[in-house]
Amino acid sequence: MMNERGKLYVVATPIGNLGDISYRAVETLRQVDLIAAEDTRHIKTLLQHYGINQKVISLHQHNEERASAELLEKLRAGLSIALVSDAGTPLVSDPGMPLVRMVKEAGIEVSPLPGACALIAALSAAGLPTARFSFEGFAPRASAERKSFFKAKAASPDTWIFYESCHRVLASLRDLSETMLPDRQVVIARELTKLHETIVKTSLAEALVLVESDHNMQKGEFVIIVEGAPKGVHPVEITDEQEKILRILLKECSISTAVALAVQLTGARKKALYPAALVLGSAKSE
Ligand code: SAM
Secondary structure (H helix, E strand, O other): OOOOOOOEEEEOEOOOOOOOOOHHHHHHHHHOOEEEEOOHHHHHHHHHHOOOOOOEEEOOOOOHHHHHHHHHHHHHOOOOEEEEOOOEOOOOOOOOHHHHHHHHHOOOOEEEEOOOOHHHHHHHOOOOOOOOEEEEEEOOOOHHHHHHHHHHHHOOOOEEEEEEOOOOHHHHHHHHHHHOOOOOEEEEEEOOOOOOOEEEEEEHHHHHHHHHHOHHHHOOOEEEEEOOOOOOOOHHHOOHHHHHHHHHHHHHOOHHHHHHHHHHHHOOOHHHHHHHHHHHHHHHHO
């Protein structure tokens, strides 16, 4: 294939298995004038694997604005450039957005070379509804923020997905367990396309036990997918008194604790209180 001059190619690279890259992407990496990469050493492993000898310059989150402006000048001068990140699709929880925006604003063509993306790979093997889903990037690092974020997602009827690091996967699942009922289905997709690829679909309660008890399940890279909230009862379907108690409890406790206490205090059924708590709890954290 012929690469055009003065054009930016956004090239997806493998998320583990070096075979997961398209022929066109390999040819593009070979033919462009230079490659802009998140980590110049990292991309060299891929380039060596495919026998590509290319000039690579760095574009990472710490030099992004300056490096993007310099790359724009090179494109204006007629060079063709491939943008890659360390793994998967650039711009998806990765650098590149300022460059792509700048280049488009300058009226220069940007062309994607699609390929691996951890969230799509995980979703394709998850067995959860895919008609509508949301991708949330990385979950917040701090537990308090993370819980608010999970609470805000708890009532979402759609499948939702987040990235997590090995350092926080256990803490994240613990926080998730405090904001959702234990029978919510989750998928832990770990080390996709690599030697220790593991994809587990189970209840939130079992997922937590699994990760707590097996240290190997705390290693590697993770995509977590959460089933959408079950279609349920809206708060209007519980009495005003029950809603009032639930609101008070939600100010002080997690959703699951508030529901458990409200069941005892009001005698209402968990089935009715829980969906109401999800809606009230997420409204509170917005
Ligand atoms: N741009 C990448 C993409 O297209 O998926 C994502 C880059 S982001 C900086 C890295 C995160 O993606 C990891 O911390 C992990 O959550 C997820 N990830 C990347 N590779 C993965 C893999 N092989 N298995 C599971 N998750 C992965």
